[in-house]
Amino acid sequence: MSDFREGEQRRQYFRLPYPASEQPVLVCGDVEHKVVEIAEGGIRVVLxxxxxxxxxxxxxxxxxxxxEQTESVSGRVLRLDAGHAVVQLTLxxxxxxxxxxxxFLRKKYPNFLRKP
Incomplete structure (x- = not known):
């Protein structure tokens, strides 16, 4: 018997999505990618x-x-889908x-992170 109920989040890290107007930017050399989701262990970026x-x-x-704060990240591409890359982070x-x-998102967008 499984300890997880169907539909329950089974991820190791909490994922935080961003509204389009607040997406951070991942700078890789001279290329910038919008970050649509962050977690301690990964990110989803628009390619x-x-x-x-x-x-x-x-x-x-x-x-x-x-x-204006920054964080250095590094990892490997885990999955590519619909113009996005999911990167599993090692740093x-x-x-x-x-x-x-x-x-910040809860204060500025109180309804954005609420489940329907």
Whole structure:
């Protein structure tokens, strides 16, 4: 018998989605990607059409947040889908930063993170 109920989140880390107007930017060299979701262990980014990535490629760069603070990240591409890359981080975002971002989004967009 499974300890998980159907539909229950089974991820190791809490994922924090962003509204389009608040998405941080991942800077990799001279290329910038919008970050649509963060977690301590991974990120989801919008890929530029001119960038060719494959599963298992290494990605590293700096995420620039709304408050001008940055965090260095590095990891491998876990999955590619619908113009997005899911990157599993080996050098990731701190839990403190995720909590700061969640508090910011809840304050500015009180209904955005609520489940329907």
């Amino acid at each position: 530029k059409p001119s960038i060719a990535l494959d599963v298992d490629d290494i990605v590293s760069g700096t995420i620039q947040f709304h408050d 990731g975002i701190s839990q403190h930063r995720v909590m700061q971002e969640q508090a």
